[in-house]
Amino acid sequence: MNSELISRLQVAFDACMxxxxxxxxxxxxxxxxxxxIAKLPPRTVGLATFSRLYGIYKVELNQAMxxxxxxxxxxxEIIPHEIAHILTNFLYPRVKQAHGxxxxxxxxxxxxxxxxxxxxxxxxxxxxxxxxxxLYKNEGxxxxxxxxxxxxxxxxxxxxxKKAPGNRWRAGDFTGQVLSIQR
Numbered sequence: 001m002n003s004e005l006i007s008r009l010q011v012a013f014d015a016c017m018x019x020x021x022x023x024x025x026x027x028x029x030x031x032x033x034x035x036x037i038a039k040l041p042p043r044t045v046g047l048a049t050f051s052r053l054y055g056i057y058k059v060e061l062n063q064a065m066x067x068x069x070x071x072x073x074x075x076x077e078i079i080p081h082e083i084a085h086i087l088t089n090f091l092y093p094r095v096k097q098a099h100g101x102x103x104x105x106x107x108x109x110x111x112x113x114x115x116x117x118x119x120x121x122x123x124x125x126x127x128x129x130x131x132x133x134x135l136y137k138n139e140g141x142x143x144x145x146x147x148x149x150x151x152x153x154x155x156x157x158x159x160x161x162k163k164a165p166g167n168r169w170r171a172g173d174f175t176g177q178v179l180s181i182q183r
Contacts, residue, residue, distance in 0.1 A: 002068065005066065005067075005071060009035070009074055009079070012075040013059070013083075016083050017033060017083060019109075019111065020087050020110060023087075024087065024091065026090075027090055030055075030057050030086075033057045033058060033059065033083075033086060035059045035061065035079075036058060036059070037060070037063045037066055038060040039063055039064070040061075040062040040064075044062055045065055045078055046060065046062065046082045048082040048085035048086050052089075059079070059083065059086070061074060061082075076112070076113070077112055077113050079112075080113075081107060081113075083110055084103055084106045084107035084110055084114075085098070087106050088106045091106065099114075130181065131146070131147075132146075132178050133145065133178070133179045134146075134147070134174060134177070134178055135174070135175045135178075136153070136159075136169040136175065137175050138161075139164075139167065140164035140169075141161065141163055141164070143161070144179065150174070153169065158170045
């Protein structure tokens with residue numbers, strides 16, 4: 001891991017925290033919030049951890065994704081994004097939506113891009129949520145089933161065709177076609 005890169009990220013983190021302290025002076029009461037480079041799940045770029053009950057506040061960045069090529073993205077997007085989570089929790093402790101309107105306003109105020117919550121980083125493929133649909137056809141028409149419905153159908157369950165009430169889709173109606181759709 002490049003220590004100069006980590007130093008630059010730390011400087012950017014400290015500058016963003018200073019913005020947060022200026023915006024909300026009471027935010028300093030949480031004490032020093034550390035930024036760590038850590039091993040995170042492959043699809044997790046950054047992670048904000050906060051617990052008022054235990055007084056735990058920290059930001060972690062995925063060590064596999066922290067590279068020179070991704071430095072600008074981390075500085076411009078990821079760091080403000082994660083700090084916005086902690087600041088939003090401080091300002092609005094009852095908010096349930098992680099990327100709701102409160103978080104978006106805070107993220108924008110910190111200089112982050114509130115419209116992006118999933119990032120594509122240089123040299124790293126961040127898989128987005130993909131869902132599969134399984135195509136079934138018979139004389140009553142065609143139907144795309146979810147993975148759970150497909151599994152159920154393959155074990156003998158039949159799905160009623162509402163357009164042709166006497167007709168049902170069964171395991172033998174599966175065409176073998178699987179469609180992948182991005183959520």
